[in-house]
Amino acid sequence: MDKILWEKVQGFDFDKATEQYGFSTRLALENHWTLYFTQVALLEYKKFMFLAATQSEMVSPSEIVDIVWHQHLIFTNSYTDFCNLLGKRIEHIPSTHNRSDFEMFHKAKERTKELYEINFGKQPLEVWYYTNELDSLELVHSRFNVATLRRNFLKYAIIASIPVCLLIFPILIKIKNPDFLIGYFIVFFAIIMLLEFYIRRSFLSLYNRIKSNPIVQNLSALELVFFKEGKLEKVIHGVVNNLIQNKKIRIRTDNRLELLDKSLGDNKYENCVIEFMRDSESVSYKDLCHTVKQKPIFDQLQKATYRIRNRVITSKEFAFIATAVMIVLGVLLSIIFSRFITGIWRGKPITFLLLAIVPLVLISIGYINRLTTFMFSKVISSALKKEIRNNNEVQNNWEWNYFLYGSVVLSSFFIPIANSTNSSSNNFFSKDSGTSSSSSSSSCGSSCSSSSSSCGSSCGSSCGGCGGGD
Incomplete structure (x- = not known):
């Protein structure tokens, strides 16, 4: 291994220090990657290009590395x-899709893979094995859409009340009011x-399954703030504060913000906020947030965290928990709908029953809607806080605090001032599940010769390779 060259490759910076939309930010935003995974992908790209420049035989990137290469x-x-x-011009040329290749x-x-392990050790699976890095969470995709089930919950409950009414009709007519309502409220x-006990325990178990994954393990403090709060404004509050x-x-007397230090x-x-405020004498906090x-x-922070959240709530494991709650x-x-139907059919007074049904329906729907945020706002954040409080290294970091x-x-x-923006902002996690945007991963493969002039390539379902040196 050429250690001198590798040290130079490691030190190569893809971004300028004060760039707002540099290479790594653009890469992360377009692929909805977290900051950590973006840096890992960049490092693996450097390793691949190092191998391409120093080996005489063809080498081939993974799908993730090829995305970085294209970018x-x-x-x-x-x-x-x-x-x-690197000392060589490594070209990236589309292939002819020749099957013989x-x-x-x-x-x-x-x-x-062999050369990588000789030079760098074991390949990180999330970069080299998976086409989509979130597949490394190993969560099985659910056949059921939790958001669709949630939207149709009340309709299904009303439909179910007909067979339930027929089934328990003999019992319903024997229980008189107010005994039924009192007993029902106690049971409900x-x-x-x-x-509550079930979902806390189940979500914690689900989190424990994925927490050792490097992507989850290395979420930044502000990414976790967004996970917890579901509002980008909350992240901005911390930065501006x-x-x-x-x-x-x-903060001026008129509650407008004034920039004192433009460095x-x-x-x-923080640099993003400073650059926005540089050309104004003062700005309102509402305009700054917007x-x-x-x-x-x-935007990258929001999309990357939402993508992880979406992978979790569309998983079979999450759907099982949510479906169990909705069924119960x-x-x-x-049952109470059946009581209502029975009352109408028998000509009994149903006013109090109707008044009871409305809040019970609202409570049930609110409880189900809460499921989609509860794991992130309560379970994961509580578990992480316990772990982080024992880490002395983060105590003096404002983001972690x-x-x-x-x-x-x-x-x-x-x-x-911060609270005045919260009242008008939308909760990002209130959106229905479904990807906000698919990850813009490239399926185009390539092969290239790392000779100083040109290289061949193969564009297929996976990347071809990069030829070795002269």
Whole structure:
């Protein structure tokens, strides 16, 4: 292994220090990757290109590495600089889809794995084995759409009340009011308490299954804030509050924000806010939130975390928990609906029954809707807080403190301004499940020669390879 060259490759920076929409941010945004996974993918891309430049035989990238490669080619100056550092121009040329090339490219992939393990150790599975990195969570996709079941919950409960009424009719006519309503309310809320215990335990078990996954394990503090709160404004609150506490921004008497220090730092989120405020004497916090949350760095955070959340709630494991809760609550509602039908059929007074049904239906629907956020806002955040509080390294980091303690760490002068934006913002997690956008992964493969002039390629269902040196 050429250690001197590898050190140079490791040190190559794809981004400029103060760039708002640099290479890595664009890569993360377009593929809905977390910040951690983006950096891992970039490192694996560097390793692949190092092998391509130093080996005399063909090597082949994974699907994830090929996505990075395609993206880097668009940044022509950066790609030229990188190839100059490697000492060879590595071209990426579409293939002819020649079937006879299949075996050659398969061997190239096997060879790449062997060379990788010799030089770098074991390949990270989430980059080299899976086409979609979230498949590494190993969650089975559910055949049932939880959002669809949730929307049709009341309809199913009403339909179920007809056979339930026929089944329990002899019992219903024997129980008189108010005994029925009193007994029903006791049973209803006792079952709600049991369901609360069930979903907490089940969601914690589901989280324990995926928490060792590197992508979940390395979520940033602000990504976790978004998981917990479901509102991008909450993330912006933390960023702006830190700028206020560091005296880079001040709150004027008219509650507008004024930028005191225009210098940029290491935090991209803070830099984004500073650059927005640079050209204005003062800005309202509402306008700042509205503009900043559409910036690539914040948009990327939202899309990446939503994509992970979506993978969880569309899983068979999550659907089983949610469906079990809906079945239990549906059966409960069908019983009181049956009582209502029986009362109408027998000409009994149903006013109090109707008044009871309305809040019970609202409670049931609210409880079911809560399922889609409960795992992230309560279960995962509570489990992580216990782990993080024992980590002394994060105690002095404002982002982690903000995740741990929330609005408690906000400046008392800033809290009223921050709260004024919360009332008008939409909860991102209230959206129905379904991908906000599919990951823009490339299925185009390639093969190339790393000779200084040109290379051959194969574009198929997977990437072909990159030939070795001269």
